[in-house]
Amino acid sequence: MLVTHIFADARGESHFANVEIPLTLIPVAAHLPQMRASPSIASIHTQFVVVPPAVIAHDWHPAPARQFVLLLKGELEVEVSDGERRAFTQGAIVFLEDTKGRGHKGHAVNDDELILAFIPVPDGTTIKTLRDGECRSGAP
Template identity: 35%
Template structure:
């Protein structure tokens, strides 16, 4: 599985990084058959997120370290090194750029963006 990370370097410039999430076969819910699970990650709380069609967020850092699980709609994210990515349903994005210039975000198309957001401990 792929996960996109948005982070700020030591100079406050934001970048994308692609990460692979590894899975191992485990007996997660016996007596159900084994399945595949990644390692667990710490989380502090979660919420659901809706950005309406036409929404635009100019340059801003993430308010917390957080992970977005995109459910519907498409959003465009630009980082300060100039790279822009289109994020759609099924995408997982980890935002760690809590300082520096941050990123810019815009909803693409006529559909609202729906996501689950999990905030990570500081």
């Protein structure tokens, strides 16, 4: 499963990367066939946020925590401090690790609101542990 990774380098500059999270054929529920699924990923909490169009074009900011952001509704363009911009649409999954430095900046694509899900992860969960399948929380 492809996830966009936003991270900060040693100088605090933010960048994009594409990272593949491994999916393995496993039983996920009784009485259903096996399905491709990621390893269980522990989370601290989940928060759904409706973002009005006027707030989307926010100034530069680092992520408040290492977290997944799921774009549930709307379109958004994100800029990182190295100058690259990427467009995201409904269904996009982004893993933010730019918790230090300049961060990233959102740009409105249209006049529609966004619905986002923010899912912070515990210390020790990094893009490397996600990519390498080392993020098991003990949950089924």
